Amino acid sequence: MTRDLNLYFDNAATSWPKPEAVYKAAEIQMRQACGNPGRSGHTRTLEADRLIYRTREAAARLFNISDPARVVFTYNATDALNIALKGFLKAGDHVLYTAMDHNSVLRPLGRLRRDELITSTMIPCSDQGYPDLDYLEHSYRPETSLLVINHASNVTGAIAPLSDMIASAHKRGIKVLVDAAQTAGVVPIDTQKEEIDFLAFTGHKGLLGPTGTGGLYVSSGLDLNPLREGGTGSQSEMDLHPASMPERLEAGTLNSSGLAGLLEGITFILNTGVEEIQKSESHLRQYLYTKLQSINALTLYGPGDSGQAAAVVSFTLENADSGEIGYILESSYGILCRTGLHCAPLAHQAIGTFPEGTVRLSPGFFTAEKDIDYLVNALNEIVRLVSG
Numbered sequence: 001m002t003r004d005l006n007l008y009f010d011n012a013a014t015s016w017p018k019p020e021a022v023y024k025a026a027e028i029q030m031r032q033a034c035g036n037p038g039r040s041g042h043t044r045t046l047e048a049d050r051l052i053y054r055t056r057e058a059a060a061r062l063f064n065i066s067d068p069a070r071v072v073f074t075y076n077a078t079d080a081l082n083i084a085l086k087g088f089l090k091a092g093d094h095v096l097y098t099a100m101d102h103n104s105v106l107r108p109l110g111r112l113r114r115d116e117l118i119t120s121t122m123i124p125c126s127d128q129g130y131p132d133l134d135y136l137e138h139s140y141r142p143e144t145s146l147l148v149i150n151h152a153s154n155v156t157g158a159i160a161p162l163s164d165m166i167a168s169a170h171k172r173g174i175k176v177l178v179d180a181a182q183t184a185g186v187v188p189i190d191t192q193k194e195e196i197d198f199l200a201f202t203g204h205k206g207l208l209g210p211t212g213t214g215g216l217y218v219s220s221g222l223d224l225n226p227l228r229e230g231g232t233g234s235q236s237e238m239d240l241h242p243a244s245m246p247e248r249l250e251a252g253t254l255n256s257s258g259l260a261g262l263l264e265g266i267t268f269i270l271n272t273g274v275e276e277i278q279k280s281e282s283h284l285r286q287y288l289y290t291k292l293q294s295i296n297a298l299t300l301y302g303p304g305d306s307g308q309a310a311a312v313v314s315f316t317l318e319n320a321d322s323g324e325i326g327y328i329l330e331s332s333y334g335i336l337c338r339t340g341l342h343c344a345p346l347a348h349q350a351i352g353t354f355p356e357g358t359v360r361l362s363p364g365f366f367t368a369e370k371d372i373d374y375l376v377n378a379l380n381e382i383v384r385l386v387s388g
Helices: 020-032 043-062 077-088 103-114 133-137 162-170 256-272 274-293 322-333 345-351 369-387
Strands: 071-074 093-098 118-123 144-150 175-179 198-202 214-218 298-301 313-317 338-340 358-361
Touching (some): 020 256, 043 071, 043 256, 071 077, 077 175, 077 214, 103 118, 103 345, 133 162, 144 162, 274 369, 313 322, 322 358, 322 369
Parallel strands (some): 093 118, 144 175, 175 198
Antiparallel strands (some): 071 214, 298 313, 338 358
């Protein structure tokens, strides 16, 4: 087989390639317009302010957020989730989460439990990655204050029944935090229609932006204690952090170069249409899943119906280490993927692949069918090699 060093199947970790405008905007901002937003009155600072506001507006449009000031920029989804969890929860609260949650949720909750500030209950999931809604209905307590929903699993791709889960929580007066790390930009998200209380997203995956960018939406009427406090460029005479949004949850200099790239990524998505992107990625996932099914030695994990999943497929090969398979794919075929536990140990326990993990393949909007054909041919050769 001809080796191609540009076959990238790790979009669930970081999307690549990005639209050309993303690269150019980040570079231009760094080279020509790198003023410190909100910190001065000169033209570069004012342009940085305008850039950041345009990015807020674009994110608000993408997620149907009526007030762009309710969009807070963060370093990534992990940062956003930490701000939401540690800023909202108080001593004595009970939290519900699912087995599909990422360590960006599991570890903050683990710390809060260890410090005896909260209690929590995990909602089990099927071997495809769908939460057990009956278990959820029986898990609420009088002190339950928050339900965390992983919108789509980064291990199986399964998309959670968002509307049903939010309705279940809201009828009891419980707030909902949605982790959209795998869905923002590739699955339509309407914060108003779904009545989402908190939405955490990252910029470097489906939003096609640079690393070091992300955000948190906080619905109107809700307040969070800031995770970080410091300079905002406004109300500098105060010895307490400002109460107004978005400054309340933003401290220090924002990543304006990264946000310039993020603006172009979101603009590409808005111009292309999230529905069109989802349709394309769903087709690619189904094409990949069906091709992999033809390799009998592989065990696939996640929904067979790609209309119910993000573009993620995990597999194992009998009597073969997932890390070894990943190494062979890159070293012999130039194919990049991810192996192991994917920072989601409970998800692997749910699907029966803990502690070894899986090989995860995640095509993106710019993946071609011929790339998948090359990948499948490579896996057929590897299976013959491993099977002897």
